[in-house]
Amino acid sequence: MENSNAARTDNSGETLRQSECVLSLEDLKTHFITREGLVKAVDEVSYHLDRGETLGVVGESGCGKSVAALSILRLIPQPPGKIAGGKILFKGRNILSLAEREMQALRGNDISMIFQEPMTSLNPVLTIGQQISESIRLHMGYSRKDALDRAAEMLTLVKIPEPLRRLREYPHHLSGGMRQRVMIAMALSCEPLVLIADEPTTALDVTIQAQILELMVELKEKLGTAILMITHDLGVIAETARRVVVMYAGRVVEEAPVDMLFGDPRHPYTMGLLASVPRLDRSALAARPARLSEIKGIVPSLHELPKGCFFAPRCPHADARCHSGYPLWDQIRPGHKVACWYSRQIKGEA
Amino acid sequence: MSQHAPQEPQSQASGGTAEESARPLLEVTDLVKSFPLQKGLFSRRETLVKAVDGISLYIQPGETLGLVGESGCGKSTAGKSILRLIEPTSGSIRFEGSEITGLSRTEMRRYRQRMQIIFQDPYSSLNPRMTAEAIVGEPFVINGTSRGRERQQRVASLFERVGLRPDTMGKYPHEFSGGQRQRIGIARALASMPGLIICDEPVSALDVSIQAQVINLLMDLQAEYRMSYLFIAHDLAVVEHISDRIAVMYLGRIVELTDKRTLFTNPLHPYTEALLSAVPIPDPAAGRERRIILRGDVPSPIDPPPGCHFSTRCPEATGVCRVETPVLTERFGGHQVACHLR
Ligand SMILES: Nc1ncnc2c1ncn2[C@@H]1O[C@H](COP(=O)(O)OP(=O)(O)OP(=O)(O)O)[C@@H](O)[C@H]1O
Ligand SMILES: Nc1ncnc2c1ncn2[C@@H]1O[C@H](COP(=O)(O)OP(=O)(O)OP(=O)(O)O)[C@@H](O)[C@H]1O
Ligand SMILES: [Mg+2]
Ligand SMILES: [Mg+2]
DSSP states (O other), X not given: OOSTTHHHHTGGGOOOXXXXXXXXXXXXXXEEEETTEEEEEEEEEEEEEETTOEEEEEEOTTSSHHHHHHHHTTOSOTTTEEEEEEEEEETTEEGGGSOHHHHHHHBTTTEEEEOSSHHHHSOTTSOHHHHHHHHHXXXXXXXXXXXXXXXXXXXXXXXXXXXXXXXXXXXXXXOHHHHHHHHHHHHHHTOOSEEEEESTTTTSOHHHHHHHHHHHXXXXXXXXXXXXXXXXXXXXXXXXXXXXXXXXXXXXXXXXXXXXHHHSOOSHHHHHHHHTOOOHHHHOSSSSOSSOOOOOSOOOOTTSOOSSOTTGGGOTTOOHHHHHSOOOEEEEETTEEEEOTTTTTSTTOO | OOTTOSSOOSOOOOXXXXXXXXXXXXXXXXXXXXXXXXXXXXXXXXXXXXXXXXEEEEEOTTOEEEEEXXXXXXXXXXXXXXXXXXXXXXXXXXXXXXXXXXXXXXXXXXXXXXXEEEOSOHHHHSOTTSOXXXXXXXXXXXXXXXXXXXXXXXXXXHHHHTTOOGGXXXXXXXXXXXXXXXXXXXXXXXXXXXXXXXXXXXXXXXXHHHHHHHHHHHHXXXXXXXXXXXXXXXXXXXXXXXXXXXXXXXXXXXXXXXXXXXXXXXXXXXXXXXXXXXXXXXXXXXXSXXXXXXXXXXXOSSSOOSSSTTTTTOTTOOGGGGTSOOOOEEOSTTOEEOOSOO
């Protein structure tokens, strides 16, 4: 296991710099053609991942986080989907121009993904053992027997008891959190260079979640795996991510080092998001307001986006300028940028 | 309760006399659900997984009971058994005072609209061939309560209340994001204004702002119509916010049950303590030292350890814990706990 793919990680003898970029999205546009019109699910999204780092992605439900992630693996159904522009560079090569055969070699091998909804990616008629070992055989070249052993080992790592028995079961015999861990086991078993984790711990209790996050950190430290961590759980972001990207209605609206995102957020959407978190450490149980704070209003329709800032219709600070033009990037400090006309004025109101 | 309510919740509890309001809406006693296991290659004996191993609980009208516990401990199985979506192995379930375990399919139909569930896995619980509008509007079709434009308007207003754009009603489940699908499931459960909703991880796929909106909505409906919820979730801050009382499960059994204030300020069971200590805090500056990491093997429901199920990982377990099953007993002020040591 240790040296099975050593050559892959050291990029043909090149010395690995501290901040080597392994994956970057440049102005990615992923659109869907629907009966109602063109849905711009992802529109000019750019972010990058350095080797061995964890990048957090947060944003309103439906803002395009999963579609961007699926675009990286070229798993968007076409039609109705279409990558309408931009580039996805993996170690400098544009994934979008690879042949499907080359893409297959990359998928689940160099880049693997923990899908948001386990049942969308687990095959209901194959046993857990068949699914994990098949993926290990395919990507790591193990024999049938070794692959099954490795599958059992992976289930143990993700804290599933009685792994040998579980290997014989079908997905519907497992609990929601177990299915999620089976998928995590599959994604980790191939020792990827890039791990895309789309809401990987939603079905896990906090104790198992802590152990799974630790497992990812180990992978990162051992192999230099870069992790794209998509999650609604800001606690998980705070614990794992180095930098964070905030998305709204198909676009990135803020990017910041993790402590700046929590300590000095500049986009009003980010501020609203942080204010909505119910927190145990602050609730003090009695002094808590009866209602949670929420961001008023509703997301714009993705096929009739407003002319100005997409968040303007819901923004408490918006004025005429916000409604007429999409804001330019404002670089607050190194590694911290925000797309808001008033990013300097409304600071400190978080 | 408002006199001008658009639709009263479908509950027979007429509310009023003290006697009636003291009667729980749901009363579960010694509920057991076991599944037969895939037989091994060489074993002829059929083994059973006791997913739910004798749980008892009640929920009052207008009350929320939180249900938390380790992944795989039997929460979803308990929820589905209570609604008889899967057949309980044994035990009693009383809804509005009537035993529902013996009822036939047709007799059960009377209760179906009054007891709803928000499924943990929205993807497999939504019919891929129906539009979101048809899915959410189904209860109106079954009840025959509204049709045509009126039905469409009611679905649209449900969409808005869960933060979905009504102009997306015509889409099919696969055309939505994970969190949007989850909200379709919530809207569907709310459509029939049930007396009881089993909420199985209802907000796990939602960003915190929409999560706040949905939780506020559930609490508003509860205040207005006295809906009751069994609220299963891993996010303890959410559970703390919405629940009146909280039950903690471990490997098929309830190990602690009390009002939320007591649970968070004075937990008694060592598992509850470990659970509370592991909550991630949304602040990178927060310390990590408070966390109690559970060592030892995670036990399996197929072959649970004798005595206390938690004894294999309990930092304090002694001899008696490994042989004798602790019974859930009441300590003071209704605080129930199953532990030899506390
Ligand atoms: N096949 C499709 N056809 C049409 N629209 C689609 C399709 N798939 C996704 N969309 C739309 O694209 C948008 C982005 O979806 P995506 O799944 O990326 O959201 P997300 O940010 O991952 O949200 P969540 O947090 O809820 O998972 C959504 O508004 C969704 O409705
Ligand atoms: N249809 C089934 N056949 C066999 N075993 C099952 C079935 N459904 C559930 N189980 C088993 O019952 C146990 C409890 O599962 P359940 O889904 O109730 O857990 P849970 O507490 O909801 O977990 P999670 O938090 O991960 O969703 C698990 O060991 C699971 O494998
Ligand atoms: Mg998603
Ligand atoms: Mg479950």
